[in-house]
Amino acid sequence: MSEEGKKEEPTRAKTVDGLEKKWTKWWSKKEVYKYRGESRSSTYSIDTPPPTVSGHLHVGHVFSYTHTDVIARYKRMRGYDVFYPMGWDDNGLPTERRVQNYYGVYVDTSLKFDPSFKAPLEGGKAPKDFKAVPCSRENFIELCETLSQKDEEQFKDLWVELGLSVDWSRTYHTIGEECRRISQFAFLENLKRGEAYQKVAPVLWDTTFQTAVSQAELESREYPGFYHKLLFHADGEEVAIETTRPELLAACVALIANPKDPRYLHLKGKSVKTPLFGVKVPVLFHEAAEMDKGAGIAMCCTFGDVTDVEWWRELSLPVRSILTKSGRITSSVPEWIQSEEGKRAFEKLENLTTFSARKEITSLLKESGEMEGEPIPTSRMANFYEKGSKPIEIIPSRQWYIVNGSHDEKLKSDLLACGEKISFHPAFMKRRYDNWVEGLSEDWLISRQRFFGIPFPIWYRVKENGEVDYASPILPSAEELPVDPSSHTPKGFEEKMRGKAGGFVAEPDVMDTWAASSLTPLLASGWKRDESLFKNTFPMDLRPQGQDIIRTWLFDTVLRSWLEFKELPWKEATLSGWILDPDHKKMSKSKGNVVVPKEPIETYGPDAVRYWAASARLGVDTAYDEGEMKIGRRLSNKILNASKFILDLKEGAGDISKVASPLDLSLLSCLFEVEKKVTLALESFDHASALQETEAFFWSFCDDYIELVKDRAYKGDQSALNALKIALDAILALFAPFLPFVTEEAWHWAHPEGISIHLSSWPSLVEAKESPEGFKKAALFLSLLRKEKSERKVSLKTEVEKALLFGPGSEEAKIASSDLLSAVHARQIEFDPSQKEAGAKIEF
RNA sequence: GGGCGAUUAGCGCAGCGGUAGCGCACUUCCCUGACACGGAAGGGGUCACAGGUCCGAUUCCUGUAUCGCCCACCA
Numbered sequence: 031m032s033e034e035g036k037k038e039e040p041t042r043a044k045t046v047d048g049l050e051k052k053w054t055k056w057w058s059k060k061e062v063y064k065y066r067g068e069s070r071s072s073t074y075s076i077d078t079p080p081p082t083v084s085g086h087l088h089v090g091h092v093f094s095y096t097h098t099d100v101i102a103r104y105k106r107m108r109g110y111d112v113f114y115p116m117g118w119d120d121n122g123l124p125t126e127r128r129v130q131n132y133y134g135v136y137v138d139t140s141l142k143f144d145p146s147f148k149a150p151l152e153g154g155k156a157p158k159d160f161k162a163v164p165c166s167r168e169n170f171i172e173l174c175e176t177l178s179q180k181d182e183e184q185f186k187d188l189w190v191e192l193g194l195s196v197d198w199s200r201t202y203h204t205i206g207e208e209c210r211r212i213s214q215f216a217f218l219e220n221l222k223r224g225e226a227y228q229k230v231a232p233v234l235w236d237t238t239f240q241t242a243v244s245q246a247e248l249e250s251r252e253y254p255g256f257y258h259k260l261l262f263h264a265d266g267e268e269v270a271i272e273t274t275r276p277e278l279l280a281a282c283v284a285l286i287a288n289p290k291d292p293r294y295l296h297l298k299g300k301s302v303k304t305p306l307f308g309v310k311v312p313v314l315f316h317e318a319a320e321m322d323k324g325a326g327i328a329m330c331c332t333f334g335d336v337t338d339v340e341w342w343r344e345l346s347l348p349v350r351s352i353l354t355k356s357g358r359i360t361s362s363v364p365e366w367i368q369s370e371e372g373k374r375a376f377e378k379l380e381n382l383t384t385f386s387a388r389k390e391i392t393s394l395l396k397e398s399g400e401m402e403g404e405p406i407p408t409s410r411m412a413n414f415y416e417k418g419s420k421p422i423e424i425i426p427s428r429q430w431y432i433v434n435g436s437h438d439e440k441l442k443s444d445l446l447a448c449g450e451k452i453s454f455h456p457a458f459m460k461r462r463y464d465n466w467v468e469g470l471s472e473d474w475l476i477s478r479q480r481f482f483g484i485p486f487p488i489w490y491r492v493k494e495n496g497e498v499d500y501a502s503p504i505l506p507s508a509e510e511l512p513v514d515p516s517s518h519t520p521k522g523f524e525e526k527m528r529g530k531a532g533g534f535v536a537e538p539d540v541m542d543t544w545a546a547s548s549l550t551p552l553l554a555s556g557w558k559r560d561e562s563l564f565k566n567t568f569p570m571d572l573r574p575q576g577q578d579i580i581r582t583w584l585f586d587t588v589l590r591s592w593l594e595f596k597e598l599p600w601k602e603a604t605l606s607g608w609i610l611d612p613d614h615k616k617m618s619k620s621k622g623n624v625v626v627p628k629e630p631i632e633t634y635g636p637d638a639v640r641y642w643a644a645s646a647r648l649g650v651d652t653a654y655d656e657g658e659m660k661i662g663r664r665l666s667n668k669i670l671n672a673s674k675f676i677l678d679l680k681e682g683a684g685d686i687s688k689v690a691s692p693l694d695l696s697l698l699s700c701l702f703e704v705e706k707k708v709t710l711a712l713e714s715f716d717h718a719s720a721l722q723e724t725e726a727f728f729w730s731f732c733d734d735y736i737e738l739v740k741d742r743a744y745k746g747d748q749s750a751l752n753a754l755k756i757a758l759d760a761i762l763a764l765f766a767p768f769l770p771f772v773t774e775e776a777w778h779w780a781h782p783e784g785i786s787i788h789l790s791s792w793p794s795l796v797e798a799k800e801s802p803e804g805f806k807k808a809a810l811f812l813s814l815l816r817k818e819k820s821e822r823k824v825s826l827k828t829e830v831e832k833a834l835l836f837g838p839g840s841e842e843a844k845i846a847s848s849d850l851l852s853a854v855h856a857r858q859i860e861f862d863p864s865q866k867e868a869g870a871k872i873e874f
Numbered sequence: 875g876g877g878c879g880a881u882u883a884g885c886g887c888a889g890c891g892g893u894a895g896c897g898c899a900c901u902u903c904c905c906u907g908a909c910a911c912g913g914a915a916g917g918g919g920u921c922a923c924a925g926g927u928c929c930g931a932u933u934c935c936u937g938u939a940u941c942g943c944c945c946a947c948c949a
Contacts, residue, residue: 045911250948257949273949286949320949328949335948411948421948461878465945469876577943608943645887645897649879651942655886657898660911667911675908722888722896736908744907813914820903820915827906 080117137481237357483540682751837868
């Protein structure tokens, strides 16, 4: 026992306050949660979600991580060697922005690493006329690692305080060297097998961040717009179309109507002239044109939305692009506009943002009389990059992709089969996986036009004529990884050949953050780094995560694992729900309703906060509820007090052979039943019922069993004393995964030489000879007698002459007759099972 | 438009073929030799609605409504 422990012993803690400091220190000193790595069969491995290191903590973190910790602790007590690592996600836009603001820098990939670089700021507010300073990608990554270390300390403090049983010697960073190496290596493997490829195609583009984004990162939002009715000119008639994107008129390549629409059939094979620009475009027909939408005929622009892309592809239309990557109209008149009026009109739109261009073109159209009526306001759904603030545009560019089954039926069905083999908890979450896989329409776009992130390990040759030869990239060997092609020179070249004809250039793009995150099971388990660790931990057992990232993190991880090994990354996936604020609104920083987890932990104690979290089932959105924490705190205190009471009695050794009274045996049978239920629940990841079941038994144990046997226990009755001790040990063990601090405290009172309850074994009682009904009925009649006393307005300890128990169950309750007698302070007791309804009477 | 979940006491939630449970809150009582950061007892619900299956439905089936989420649509 530690010195601290000794000091505590004479006066056992009365409340839960302060337990966390004492025991977290002890656990760390004794390496209670260390993964030993003996064999795959004894290992239970967890693919812990690496929290985004953004400097903000949130009770939602506490919620879902507690669910996982309960399982980790349970498995450990079941004898598993639990592999429970922790990662930090410091690769991605949130970190990038945070580092930029914190240090006052931005990345310039043309710069070389500067070992003496000093950032101009170090947190705090930037001076008024401050201008951010450029730095190399490597310097930026260094700054990122420095800052995330600070953030990680915060997170780690929280996790430790919460009592997460993480093995802190196993941590990783998603921007760390090892992760860059693995991500690049895995990408090169994909490339080798033909699963990664590049192509020039229309991509979803965020104009604010100026990067391509993937289908998985889209979200639909309500966006205000206007319907504009434009008049196209056909022979002898005007064709009206409706559009919300008039600014793209110059990019129009065709009008599309439904082949079944009689209104436009006569235009088949004809062309029309666009308003303002007078460009001739064909009238074409396609099933995707909806007759009841707008005018029933649409203009197809390159590119206004994904339907345009579909038409463009299927009808082999030309590309007429007028939007630049910054979201502005191009700065010169495109060659397809021939007429003088058209050229003049376009000049007025040059360099305008889509928003200003829309206003400008509207007035031009009004002037020319080619718009019918006023624009009609509408609210439509538009696609946004989830972190962006303007709708995405579709712009053709060269990008890297990884296959995901969208164009490959075999791969798609393999991935669906993977979904079948993973157990989702709750099970209905699997449908979201299926829906996503079935609905994929494009391969996974993994290149991002950002500066911070994991670079593609690729260079390209520059031909003698100065053109970049994308077709045959130069690749590094596995030993060279990680590389940053913008500052490292490929083998066989000299740095001075960079950017020169006959030389080389770097691939400027970085990988999507999910490209790294999708490798967490490989990263954590030591793939290509520690083969014995890898053998013992992969495929992993459990992936816990949020329900919102099934389509990204979960799917991408399955995909990468499948491509790499033709294997599942893990067997089970648990999905936690949202945390809502007390008014059932989703907690989010922008709403300002976020609760910082430190506060409730300090106020109620970590066990109480865990109690709240563990009371909610997986997949169920849960309101933040301090009331529930109060109950958890009360329960924790009660556990301490009940333990104290039992251990202060004349010590029973917990020897089951000394338990002889039928009531005591019956209690142990009830306990056996509870253990079975709790174990079953935890095996199916139903921590909430496990906790509830344990708690219900514990209250009945305190209110009924302890009250019944108190008298015997005071008198040193061995049967009662031993049963109390056995039950106490079992109850502490059943609570241990949920309430690690109080259970540890009380367990050490009983086991002063032991290391930790969390390394002790899960209770495995055998059913006692007596039926559980005896105790249950005794408890029932004890409660009926209490009710009788309460209704007769006498105190519980008032002496009475006779207690009369009748009705069903009173026969079984007879095994407790002498205990009932002393518990209700009666001189005699009578039973009458012949009555129809159970009840109790007292006589004075 | 497709899919998924929810709807049970004032609130938060369990339950699931046999005439409703837990916790909080509420009312009453009790500083009883573990516990007043406590304990005992009590009141409170036509289980969203409408059909169907069944001897019997809150529980199964089919619809409807409301709320939430995911996907698709975005002329």
